[in-house]
Amino acid sequence: MSHPHPELGPPPPLPDGGLRIVALGGLGEIGRNMTVFEFDGRLLVVDCGVLFPESDQPGVDLILPDFEYIRGRLDDIEALVLTHAHEDHIGAVPYLLRERRDIPIVGSTLTLALIESKLAEHRIQPNKFEVAEGDRVAFGPFDCEFLAVNHSIPDALAVAFHTPAGLVLHTGDFKMDQLPMDGRLTDLGGFARLGAAGIDLLMSDSTNSEVPGFVTSxxxxxxxxxxxxxxxxxxxxxxxxxxxxxxxxxxxxxxxxxxxxxxxxxxxxxxxxxxxxxxxxxxxxxxxxxxxxxxxxxxxxxxxxxxxxxxxxxxxxxxxxxxxxxxxxxxxxxxxxxxxxxxxxxxxxxxxxxxxxxxxxxxxxHKGNALVHVSGHAAAGELLYVLNLTRPSNFIPVHGEWRHLRAHARLAALTGVPDDHIVIAEDGVVVDMVDGRIKVVGAVPCGYVYVDGASVGDITDLALKDRRLLGDEGFISIVIVVDATTGKMAAGPEIHARGSGIDSAAFDEVMPLVEKALVEAAEDGVADLQQMRRIVRRTVGRWVNETYRRRPMIIPVVVEV
Known part of the structure; x- marks a missing residue:
């Protein structure tokens, strides 16, 4: 678990009438989208997706949002709203439902059908609540209005939250294809209607904010x-x-x-x-x-x-x-x-x-030599169009890496959103909207949760570092037997290496160094096995580094007899 901003302390209690927004994934990255909204002690979660591992995360199958922030408040969740059925928005739903199985899952027909199919593999029967564009449904204090958006999967939705703290429009992933395959256009009329009513906070897809113009149909x-x-x-x-x-x-x-x-x-x-x-x-x-x-x-x-x-x-x-x-x-x-x-x-x-x-x-x-793909995300021209159409009082760019979030924030500033009404947040940063203004008020611990086979959250960043080291440099094990009474070496050292690229005969050079270091330690009265292991690791590590300029994992095994 990591803390995103050490300079930010835990957030204070949410003021009466305020709305709190905490992203547990999806900010500063493409994937793991999950945002928690809080009003009057109740929570609404939007999306719950996964991030796929990169080459420096060996053995990891999936990366989940960190549920720790809501783990003690699962009963406060009114609903989980899914904007569409891509894995980076629904992939972690089975893992959240393991924590509380009856959370209402809100989504469109196709989204719910695909999540139900996925959950069947986990033997979970979801508590579904189907919605469509034009619907307006209250979940606790969150009065949700759903709008059609065009994306690279059918049935995607944007959602507007009408709350006493203000009106929030979350676009989900969208683009503005004017000739979509299914004829289902992004509801720009609905966006404009909400804009005329007064959008207090716009949270908008930033993936293509660096791409000029409009996406190809x-x-x-x-x-x-x-x-x-x-x-x-x-x-x-x-x-x-x-x-x-x-x-x-x-x-x-x-x-x-x-x-x-x-x-x-x-x-x-x-x-x-x-x-x-x-x-x-x-x-x-x-x-x-x-x-x-x-x-x-x-x-x-x-x-x-x-x-x-x-x-x-x-x-x-x-x-x-x-x-x-x-x-x-x-x-x-x-x-x-x-x-x-x-x-x-x-x-x-x-x-x-x-x-x-x-x-x-x-x-x-492929895309490099032919027009065989168009993006499902709005380019800068479309994002400007939506900003001008909605005229939000406050703006948080979402769904993108840092460069995308910053580029989208610049677009918002160009359309007239004041700089101090724009917040570029990271996962775990707590943003409160009080009296029509958004402000960063703190941060909560929020790290990567790794799925590795059947284990969830057992793999740490330290374990991944060890895996990378083993993959890059190999390992050397040294087995030594010491006399329990005198602390002197009784047998060994026996050295084995895998993947280090060092010939076994070369270890003849380091054996006298290990023996000498242990003799000196015994003369100094060192009898603690843990300390002996450190001496062996340090001696062999120094020799390998000076001789071969390598840093394999060194595993000393000291056995007392």
Whole structure:
């Protein structure tokens, strides 16, 4: 657990009539979105997502928000509002529900269907409360109004909280595609209506705040996908997010037009598209989808596979294909279409997969060489439009790394929001809105919670440091037996090394140094085993560093007889 701002103390009690906002994830990072609102002793939580690990977090499966701030107040939670069904907004819901299972889960039809499917794997039955754009529902003191927003997944919502402390508009993730695939536009009229009524605080998606202009319409990708299908001689393998229903629909349409059959590959892809099809969000012509085993019998020029793995995830279907560790074998002449953007930090993993696929003779088409993806997040022109439309009294940029938050704050200042009414917060920073003004009032401990296999929160930053050290430098173990009476060495030292790159014969040089150090320690009356271990570690560590300029993990084992 870490404290985000040592200079900020614990927050004071919330003043009467004030609204408190604490982000437990999603600020200064892309992922782990979770924000807690408090009014009159009651809590409302917006989103509960995960962050995916980077290369310097070996062994970690997922990173969760830190629930410690609300752990003692779970009964005060009126509801968990989910803006949409992306993993960085819903992935941690099962872990929150382990703490209190009956928290009402509020969301749109598709969002609730996908979260219910996810929770089934955890054997949790959610307490669902379905809403749609235009609905207005009170959860305790939070009078919530829901507005349609366009995003890279259907059924996304913005939410406005009407409270005695003021009106807050949280956009969720959004963009302003004027020709969306499903015809569902971002409700700019609703934004303007709320703006005219007086928005006291706007919290808006910052992901693309550094990108000028407006995002390209999703429809402009269709001709590019069609061209890929027209020019492909053999199999086509499309990799995209397992939640991108619109992108999968475009691939289905192209496959139907070019006489190809489609197979879905990857558990999450099969699950999510099954849910989307059931609810009518995905239109599938009869006979288009076949089983992945069945598709192996078809001619390559009649085949399309839609897979997960567009971010280079090590265990995804596409990564395993690139490594020849999957039943589907990449062959010369195959066309791979990576129809997604790169999540920051995944560039190396994706490039590795692209190289692996190319090695086997595949043609790889990606965002770098074709218009095969458009972002689901509003660019700077759209963000300015929303700021001008809503004219908020106060502004907090959300959902983005530091550079995105700062760029969005600059846009808000340009539209006339006073600098002292703009707060760039980090996870754990406590912001109060009192008498129509926002102010940082303190901070709460808020760190990363790591999921590693079945363990949740057991892995610490120190353990990760040890893992990195083991991966980078290897380890050396030294076993020594000492006489319990005299403290002198009775046997050893016996030295073993793995991954250090040091030949075992080289340790003949350090053995006399260890023996000498222990003899001197015994003469000085040192009999404490812990102190002996420190002496051995220091002696071997100094020798390795001076001789090889390396810093492996050194594990001394001192046994008393």
């Amino acid at each position: 999703e429809r402009e990708i269709a001709p590019v996908i069609d061209d890929v299908f027209r020019t492909a001689d053999q199999r086509i393998i499309v990799a995209c997010f397992a939640s991108h229903v619109h992108r999968v629909q475009q691939v289905f349409d192209a496959a139907q037009a070019h006489g190809r059959k489609v197979a879905l590959v990857g558990r999450s892809m099969i699950r999510n598209m099954g849910v989307a099809r059931e609810l009518g969000y995905l239109k599938v012509p009869g006979g288009l989808i076949v089983d992945s085993k069945e598709i192996e019998q078809l001619p390559p020029e009649k085949v399309v596979l839609i897979s997960t793995g567009s971010q280079g995830e090590p265990m995804s279907a596409l990564s395993r294909m690139a490594n020849r560790d999957h039943p589907i074998r990449i062959a010369a002449g195959d066309t791979i279409l990576l129809a997604s953007s790169l999540v920051p930090g995944n560039e190396t993993a994706v490039n590795k997969v692209i190289n692996g696929l190319t090695r086997w003779g595949a043609r790889v088409i």
